[in-house]
Amino acid sequence: MNPTDLYRRAFLSRTSVSVGAAALSSLLGREAARAETEASLPHRMAKAKRVIFLYMSGGPSHLETFDYKPKLAELDGQPIPESFTKGQPIAQLQGHELKCLGPLFGFRRHGESGQEIADILPYTAGIADDIAIIRSMHTDQINHDPAHTVMNTGTSISGRPSMGAWVTYGLGAETENLPGFVVMTSEGGRNPQPISSRQWGAGFLPSRYQGVQFYSTGDPVHYVGNPPGISREGQRALVDTVRRLNQERYETVRNPEIETRIAQYELAFRMQTSIPDLMDFSDEPQHVRELYGATEGPDGSFAANCLLARRLIERGVRFVQLYHRGWDHHGDLVRYMNTCCGLCDRPSAALVTDLKQRGLLDDTLVIWGGEFGRTPMFQGKGQEPGRDHHMRGFSMWLAGGGVKGGVTYGGTDELGYFATENPVHVRDLHATMLHLLGIDHNRQTVKHQGLDMRLTGVEPARVVRDVLA
Numbered sequence: 001m002n003p004t005d006l007y008r009r010a011f012l013s014r015t016s017v018s019v020g021a022a023a024l025s026s027l028l029g030r031e032a033a034r035a036e037t038e039a040s041l042p043h044r045m046a047k048a049k050r051v052i053f054l055y056m057s058g059g060p061s062h063l064e065t066f067d068y069k070p071k072l073a074e075l076d077g078q079p080i081p082e083s084f085t086k087g088q089p090i091a092q093l094q095g096h097e098l099k100c101l102g103p104l105f106g107f108r109r110h111g112e113s114g115q116e117i118a119d120i121l122p123y124t125a126g127i128a129d130d131i132a133i134i135r136s137m138h139t140d141q142i143n144h145d146p147a148h149t150v151m152n153t154g155t156s157i158s159g160r161p162s163m164g165a166w167v168t169y170g171l172g173a174e175t176e177n178l179p180g181f182v183v184m185t186s187e188g189g190r191n192p193q194p195i196s197s198r199q200w201g202a203g204f205l206p207s208r209y210q211g212v213q214f215y216s217t218g219d220p221v222h223y224v225g226n227p228p229g230i231s232r233e234g235q236r237a238l239v240d241t242v243r244r245l246n247q248e249r250y251e252t253v254r255n256p257e258i259e260t261r262i263a264q265y266e267l268a269f270r271m272q273t274s275i276p277d278l279m280d281f282s283d284e285p286q287h288v289r290e291l292y293g294a295t296e297g298p299d300g301s302f303a304a305n306c307l308l309a310r311r312l313i314e315r316g317v318r319f320v321q322l323y324h325r326g327w328d329h330h331g332d333l334v335r336y337m338n339t340c341c342g343l344c345d346r347p348s349a350a351l352v353t354d355l356k357q358r359g360l361l362d363d364t365l366v367i368w369g370g371e372f373g374r375t376p377m378f379q380g381k382g383q384e385p386g387r388d389h390h391m392r393g394f395s396m397w398l399a400g401g402g403v404k405g406g407v408t409y410g411g412t413d414e415l416g417y418f419a420t421e422n423p424v425h426v427r428d429l430h431a432t433m434l435h436l437l438g439i440d441h442n443r444q445t446v447k448h449q450g451l452d453m454r455l456t457g458v459e460p461a462r463v464v465r466d467v468l469a
Helices: 003-039 070-074 144-153 163-171 232-253 256-279 286-292 302-314 333-357 426-436
Strands: 050-057 107-110 115-118 131-138 181-190 319-327 364-369 379-381 384-386 394-399 407-409 419-421 446-448 451-453
Touching: 050 163, 050 302, 050 333, 115 131, 131 419, 131 426, 163 181, 163 319, 163 426, 181 302, 181 333, 256 302, 286 302, 286 333, 302 319, 302 333, 319 333, 333 364, 333 384, 364 426, 379 384
Parallel strands: 050 319, 050 364, 131 407, 181 319
Antiparallel strands: 107 115, 131 394, 364 394, 446 451
């Protein structure tokens, strides 16, 4: 064969693929842009503009916080009736004798609304009239990682977009200098298990909608600062050069992820100025820092993260998620509940109070809760009782952003086992959150692998209208 024929054949083969790929990529890019434009249109008048999710990672006990059960106290130490547990999934109590464990803290009624809250949450008790307590939550998974995945993405299937990604995909952000979705973590309590970054991932949505984790030590965002010897002017020139190279590549292949890369380089450059200002608490009055218990500045504590959450949403961040790792109380429940509530109760209430005083609570939705609850059954040895994972009934609370304060919704049975009165699935929580943000959960869909995918999945989901103002 003539070598010229080989060269011609190779050229035609490569260029035909390249031209076809470029055409297809261009078409897909236009389709993605159209879909994003449609998704960004609110479907109704929004009550909330932004979300702060106070995520109590590990599963706080509803029976020691918001769901007092006199019958459980009466049966303390006795075998739990088999009618409750027969055929039910159990995490670590399999093969054990299942005995009732009564509430380990007292409860009292608070505020004009008379909401019943445990004595271990005195600061939350002080905002009883501002929060809606949902006592009938339930979920699909009984172990931590899959239950986190359900709470964050609406499904136990890994790799789906997180709720924060769905929200920023639909509404965008109100800032060009910070990410639209920010995640922070803190620790304190028993067994602070790791949290996977896929819990705030973008899944099949464009990657610019994924959450960005801020860290408590060193630079809040890795690699956002310039290394020694690099000036801001030099960095600007480098970013401009990289942007031009990326733009040339995008003009060739029309891959939307290249546009994301360009935008992220620009965002990182702007964050070099905005991050130091965000992390500087010197402009916060002393009484505000004391309100949160954040007198040491941004030290990675839950208190400091709550104050940072307020500062983030003031600067236009759409979705802030604060994980406090330490609520997995299989044993020594009294000790570790004291630890976790001591670290989280005051800042959680302070955030609601501070937002209210600044006129921000009306359009900021605050959510408090974990991935599941704890069993009515005893776990542990001797005088150090604990509770196992529990998926059939648990409690969360909402505040602000169109939520009716001072109401308790739903309920569990007399032992706190099953959500029996107005059950609220995690997907109902998601539907309600989206509704308050002006998004119809049935209409915010993205075509993926031939299916119209959405945060609330394919099973029925409802807006919990009785907790709306």
